[in-house]
Amino acid sequence: MKGFKFLLAGVIFGITMVKSEAVSWYRIQEMFRFQSFHMYGIIGTAVTLGIISVYMIKRFKIKDVLGSEIMIPNKDNQWTKYILGGLIFGLGWALTGACPGPMFVNIGYGYLTMIIVVAGALAGTYLYGLLKSKLPH
């Protein structure tokens, strides 16, 4: 079972998202209204630890399980797509209270109507693929 570890990582992710309440529409509203430190605490901790670990990985040239050095590809240096794409994403994030991960976690939790949100997200992804060449990047 080579894929089992990824399945397990997903299970831990799902449980973490529910337990931290990061899957909650209410918490996302609270965040965008700056009325609690809750979400900022979670993201802030993750990023702080992430920065330290990625720095260590690079500094000590830590190798992955296959023995090759861990390489994290840099993002390309365009501006438009990050800002415009980010903006569109943010509109949807606040409306549904769910980014792509939490949508699926919510379905598992029992909020079956989130299937509609996922259907919308798939349609949106498809639409992007269709229009990609016509969009400014």
Place this chain on the structure above:
Amino acid sequence: MSGMAIALIMITLLYFGKSFGFSSNLRTLCTLTGAGKKVKFFDFDWKTQKWNLLFLLGSVLGGIVASTLLKSEQPLQLSAATVRDLKTLGIRFDGQLEPEQLFGIHALSVKNIMLMLVGGLLVGFGSRYAGGCTSGHAISGLSNLQVPSLLAVVGFFIGGLVMTHFLFPLIF
């Protein structure tokens, strides 16, 4: 605690030679439905993303575990100010994770379905346009000190603020 767990998941995936980014799965799912025949963007070997699909499946299972074995009976502790603001918009705080009024199966209305579809569409379109979502940019990207990810996260926030403060009063 949760932030630590998220960072740990990212590092674990890096250790296994992968990078944490959930929204790529949406593209893979499009490919699986045969979108690659019509649109070049979806024409890639989905098997390279099998690990990520397993991660997705795991996250659904994690949701199931959290609602059964690890279910908490504690109501959500939302800040009083948010409860008040939502009340002004006509949205009642019910102590659950999601407002029953919007996502409840018995509250399904044309309006709610439209909100979910359009919201999902924006998330799907935006995350692919920006090349990542909260996990890919806010967590993985910022951890790697990527300026583009910072731009995307600023975009996420501007979009979220516009929706919350300007569009919500028009929608609700």
